[in-house]
Every structure is written in C-alpha cells, then in structure tokens.
Amino acid sequence: MRKFTLAISLLACGATACAQMAKPAVKPVAASPYAKSITAAELKKHLYIIAGDEMQGRETGTPGQHKAAKYITEHFKRIGLEPGANGQWEQPFSLWQDTLKESRITAGGKVFEFGKDYYAGLRDQKDQTLGQTPVVFAGYGISNEQYDSYKGIDATDKIVLLIEGEPLNADGKPLFPKVEGQPQGTQLRxxxxxxxGKGAKAVFVVSANVSQIGRMGSRLMRTGLYFRDEITTMEYIPNSYFIGTDLATALTGKSLAELTAAVKESKAVATVAPVTALTFTKGKLxxxxxxxxxxxxGTDKKDEYVFVTAHYDHIGVINGKIHNGADDDGSGTVSVMMMAEAFMKAKKAGKGPRRNIVFMTVAGEEKGLLGSRYYTEHPIYPLSNTVVDLNIDMIGRIDPEHxxxxxxxxxxxxNKLSSELRPINEAANEQVGLKLDYKYNDPNDPNRFYYRSDHYMFAQHKVPIIFYFNGVHVDYHGAGDKPDKIHYPMLAKxxxxxxxxxxxxxxxxxxIKVDRNEK
Ligand SMILES: [Zn+2]
Structure with a gap:
C-alpha cells in the first residue's frame, strides 16, 4: 500500500447507482478442493522467505527486489505456468533518479554548504554555475495589478532574494485570497x-526551517524514482534555493525578522551583497x-484475460533497519503465488479456467504505483480484453477496529465499473464466510484507499477491479511488519x-459487463 495519496477529485455516488444487484449462482463444489489447497502452512512457508531479511525489504531497483522476482519466477515455473511477458517471466522497466553531485554558494568571503546552510529540490532544477552575481531583494516576490514587489527593481541576470508568505490585510487575512483556477502569484511556483519572467538567474527564498533540514540527511541528495518521459516543462523557471538565515544575513546584513518587517512596512532593503560564486550539479541514475x-x-475463452495482482516491492532498509513488508505486500504476493498453484492443480485435473488467468506481481508500488502504471501503459494483453483485476494489498493482519x-x-x-462484480464476490464469500467491510469503498472516506494501490491503474483504463485489504495497523510501513505477526489462518481465508x-x-x-463509471 502506497503511503501518499494521489491528488484526484472525488465524486459522490448516487443512491440508485450504489444499490446492490441480485446475486448470481456460483459453482462452489468444483472450486472448493482447489481453494482449500491454499493453506495457512504453505502461505507461511513462502512468506518467511519473501519477507525474510535476505530480501532486504525488497525496495524497487535493489538486489533484494530482484531476488524476490527470481523467487516468484521459480515458483511460477515449478508449478507449470507459462511465462507471461512475451515469452519471458519479467516485464522490465527503467526508472530514473536525480542525485546531487556538487553544490556550493560563496558570499561575503564565506562558503555555504548544501544540506546545512541551504537546500534545493533536485527534481526540477537544472545544472547551474554562476560567478559573481548581483542579488536584489524583492520582498514576497509578487507582481500583480495591485501589488508589485518588483517596483523599481531590475532583476535581469540577477539573483532574486525573497521571503516566504504573502501580504495580509488589516484583519490578518491574505490580501489575495486563493481562488480555484486563478493564480494570484502568491504560491512559490x-x-x-x-x-x-523578469530575467532572474536564480531565486533565493529565506526560510527559517533550513536549520532543521540536516535531519533529512541523504534523502536531500536524491529524488524519488520517476519515468524519464515525465519531464515535460518547456517554460523557463529559474533554479530556486531555500537559504537559511546565516546566508541571508551575509547578503543583507539583516535578520529574517528585520527583512520581514521591512517588507511589511514597504521599505526597500538598500544594500545587498553579491554572490561570489554558485555551483549546482546533478547526476542521473x-x-x-x-x-x-x-x-x-484458458480452455476456450482464449481472447479474454483475468488478472490477479499484488505488489512484491516494499520500502527496503531505512536507517539501518530492514523493513520486511510481510503484510505490505508479502501477504498479497504469496497469495498470488498460492492461487496460481491452486488453479494449476485444477487445470491438471481437467478443470482449467475457460479464460486466461494472468498472475502478475508488480514492483514500484511504494514509489507511486509505478510497476502497474508501466504495465497498463505497455500492456502485454489488450486492456480491452482484460476482464478484471483482482488486486491484493495487505491481507495478513487485523486492524485495530477488528x-x-x-x-x-x-x-x-x-462496484465502481461493473454491477456484476459485487454479487459475484458476495456469492464467492458464502464459501468462506468473511464479513465484507465496505467502509473504505465510500468515495468520501478521507483515506482514499481506492487510489492507493495497483488496481487503480487498471480502473483508469476501465478494467473492473476489486481491491482486498485488511486496513492499516501499528506496523504499517514500520520495521515491525514481520512474518511472525501475520494471522495465517485469516490470510488463507x-x-x-x-x-x-x-x-x-x-x-x-x-x-462481466462494464456498465458503471463511479469514482
Ligand atoms: Zn505500502
């Protein structure tokens, strides 16, 4: 389960649209012996390996993740599945990461250090080398019809020094309140x-928080993983650097409080010293x-595909601690492995599925649903013939509410894309007798779980989905998400x-029909 939510607006579902449909009949007798071959003991055996320390928390792109891929592949091979990625077992994809190679600012005869005296986001910044460069102080850096921080200031080929925030009215409310879709010029971007637009070479933003950034350590020195084709911006945005008060004082001779007071009283800050040198160089991995x-x-519906998915990556080693990800999502990974084995047993007994079943474990989930996004943007089987994605992400634990x-x-x-899936799942549940909790299916639920795992990438392509989930718990994304804390009988069920x-x-x-379009 991914930690951060995606920014997507929610729509409420209407009363009639959410009504439940009649249940169809299932044939439990045929499926039962194979379903029962998915046992707590077998799941446990695999999970102690997938979530064992030798997998090092399976972070995307690390040897531990590749080791897990090999383990899943060996299992698929052994039970007799066919390779599912154009004759291969793995669908490879490349991700990119920007790193900081070198950065330094010299001013007032002092050298200021990245990560201590200042920092910068790496992702949108370009390599930059400046010699002696004048600096101008432009207050909040806002320029609109009613307010101009740049009055009388020429910023061409200079570094613009700003403070955070925006002007307030007499009641202490923003002078330019936020209006959706109407930029007021007050946001950093x-x-x-x-x-x-005024020709600045770079922007320095004085921030009182810079003194605390040292705690982020090496995380400041690299970006998250991304697909190369994501960089699209064509307009000129100067590099920005968040500078601490030491550097600000070296440039202006004033404290942050004095600079802020000068802006509020509309006083110019007369003398600002130049930057002697600035370097900022990135690398790319x-x-x-x-x-x-x-x-x-499948035996006869050979053009149609049923997907069963789980993500096999987790968040790796953090501060020297292996985050094993037994529940997240080792539990889903071993479930997919065991389901594949159960379907193979049925096939060998002459009860193979009519449609093709694709068992897919994806990576990159914890980095932003990247593996499932890659698959759905580079599908191996036509998405129009993909009947369903049953996605499992965390089903081995009990949350505090239960x-x-x-x-x-x-x-x-x-029930988002097909009216037939809920009745099918509820009829299937008659065989196992779980309480099906739909609480998080509410589009108004603030956790927004629907958007936070791999099924969502399929849903965006109008493939009906079900996401099975046990909820979050005290060990969610913690070093305590270990295989000895899994409730194996419940995982099996x-x-x-x-x-x-x-x-x-x-x-x-x-x-199943695609006859709905709920968010
Ligand atoms: Zn997660």
Whole structure:
C-alpha cells in the first residue's frame, strides 16, 4: 500500500447507482478442493522467505527486489505456468533518479554548504554555475495589478532574494485570497515564474526551517524514482534555493525578522551583497526493475484475460533497519503465488479456467504505483480484453477496529465499473464466510484507499477491479511488519475468497459487463 495519496477529485455516488444487484449462482463444489489447497502452512512457508531479511525489504531497483522476482519466477515455473511477458517471466522497466553531485554558494568571503546552510529540490532544477552575481531583494516576490514587489527593481541576470508568505490585510487575512483556477502569484511556483519572467538567474527564498533540514540527511541528495518521459516543462523557471538565515544575513546584513518587517512596512532593503560564486550539479541514475508475470491459458475463452495482482516491492532498509513488508505486500504476493498453484492443480485435473488467468506481481508500488502504471501503459494483453483485476494489498493482519471480530476483509472498488462484480464476490464469500467491510469503498472516506494501490491503474483504463485489504495497523510501513505477526489462518481465508471470485469470473459464460463509471 502506497503511503501518499494521489491528488484526484472525488465524486459522490448516487443512491440508485450504489444499490446492490441480485446475486448470481456460483459453482462452489468444483472450486472448493482447489481453494482449500491454499493453506495457512504453505502461505507461511513462502512468506518467511519473501519477507525474510535476505530480501532486504525488497525496495524497487535493489538486489533484494530482484531476488524476490527470481523467487516468484521459480515458483511460477515449478508449478507449470507459462511465462507471461512475451515469452519471458519479467516485464522490465527503467526508472530514473536525480542525485546531487556538487553544490556550493560563496558570499561575503564565506562558503555555504548544501544540506546545512541551504537546500534545493533536485527534481526540477537544472545544472547551474554562476560567478559573481548581483542579488536584489524583492520582498514576497509578487507582481500583480495591485501589488508589485518588483517596483523599481531590475532583476535581469540577477539573483532574486525573497521571503516566504504573502501580504495580509488589516484583519490578518491574505490580501489575495486563493481562488480555484486563478493564480494570484502568491504560491512559490508563481513567484518563481514571475522571477523567471523578469530575467532572474536564480531565486533565493529565506526560510527559517533550513536549520532543521540536516535531519533529512541523504534523502536531500536524491529524488524519488520517476519515468524519464515525465519531464515535460518547456517554460523557463529559474533554479530556486531555500537559504537559511546565516546566508541571508551575509547578503543583507539583516535578520529574517528585520527583512520581514521591512517588507511589511514597504521599505526597500538598500544594500545587498553579491554572490561570489554558485555551483549546482546533478547526476542521473538508471534504476532497473520489473513486473513478474505468469499465465495460465484458458480452455476456450482464449481472447479474454483475468488478472490477479499484488505488489512484491516494499520500502527496503531505512536507517539501518530492514523493513520486511510481510503484510505490505508479502501477504498479497504469496497469495498470488498460492492461487496460481491452486488453479494449476485444477487445470491438471481437467478443470482449467475457460479464460486466461494472468498472475502478475508488480514492483514500484511504494514509489507511486509505478510497476502497474508501466504495465497498463505497455500492456502485454489488450486492456480491452482484460476482464478484471483482482488486486491484493495487505491481507495478513487485523486492524485495530477488528481486534474483537477479526473475521473480515475490506472490499474496495468492487462496484465502481461493473454491477456484476459485487454479487459475484458476495456469492464467492458464502464459501468462506468473511464479513465484507465496505467502509473504505465510500468515495468520501478521507483515506482514499481506492487510489492507493495497483488496481487503480487498471480502473483508469476501465478494467473492473476489486481491491482486498485488511486496513492499516501499528506496523504499517514500520520495521515491525514481520512474518511472525501475520494471522495465517485469516490470510488463507482471504486468499480463498479471491480464488473463488477469480474462479467465477474466469469460468462464467459471459464476461462481466462494464456498465458503471463511479469514482
Ligand atoms: Zn505500502
């Protein structure tokens, strides 16, 4: 489960649109022996390996992640699946990461250090080398019809020094309140754009928080992982540097409080010393990762694909502690492995699925759903013929709300795109008897879980999905998410529910309809 939410607006679902449909019949007798072959003991055996210390927390692009990919591949091979990625087991993809090579600012005969005296976001910044460069102080850096920080100031080829914030009225409210879709020039991005338009070479923003950034340590020195094609900006935005009060004082001879007072009283700051030298140089790393795919060919509906997914990456080693990710999402990974094995057993007994089933474990989830995004942007099987994605992300634990009644699973997204999926899943659940908790399916729920795991990438392409989830708990994204804390009988029960649902969707005469479009 990804930690940060995506910025996507929510729409409420209407009363009639959310009404439940009638339940169809399932054939539990055929599926039952295979569902029951998904046992707590087998799941446990695999999870102690997937979430063992030798996998080093499976961070995307690390040897631990590649080791996990090999383990899943070996399992798929052994049970007799076919390679699912154009004759290969892995669908490779490259991610990129910017790193800081070198940066330094010299002013007033002193050298100021990156990460201590100032910092800069790496992602949108360009390499920069400046010799002696004049600095001008432009207050809040706002320039609109009613307010101009740049009055009488020529910023061309200079460094613009700014303070954070915006002018307030007599009641202490913003003079230029936020209006959706109407930039007032008061946000940092607007201020940089304004400075760029005035020909500034760079922007320094004085920030009282710079003294605390040392705590971020090496995280300041690299960006997150991203796909190379994401950089699209064509307009000129100057590099920006957040500078601490020491550097600000070296330039202006004033404290941050004095600078702020001068801006409020509309007084100019007459003398600002130049920067003697500035360097900022980045490097770029390629990080290789992959999704692992195995396919079980269908017997007669050979053009249609049922997907069962989980992410096998986790967050790696943080501050020297291995984050094993047993629940997140080792639990989903071993469930996919065991479901594949159960379907293979059925196939060998002449009860193979009518539709193809693709078992896919993805990487990059914790970095922003990157593996599933890569797959859905580079699909190996047509998304128009992909009938469903049943995604499992964290099903091995009990959340605090269910400590007294642990026989549950959260079901999310099941009614968003097809009216047929919820009745199918509920009928399947008659075989296992879990309490299906739809709490997080509410589009107004602030946790926004629907947007936070890999199924969402399929849903964006109008593939109906179900997301199975146990909720968050004290060890979520912590070093305590270990295999000895998993509730194995409950993990098995939840994996069996997904199996029964997959069985029905893969075997029913007609593919499920896409007849809804809920957010
Ligand atoms: Zn997670």
């Amino acid at each position: 607007d201020k940089l754009r304004t400075a760029g 390629e990080v290789k990762s992959s999704n692992v795919l195995g396919i079980l060919p 400590e007294k009644d642990s026989n549950y699973v959260y079901v999310i997204g099941d 939840r994996a069996q529910l997904v199996f029964y649902t997959a069985w029905e969707v893969a075997n029913r005469p007609d593919r």
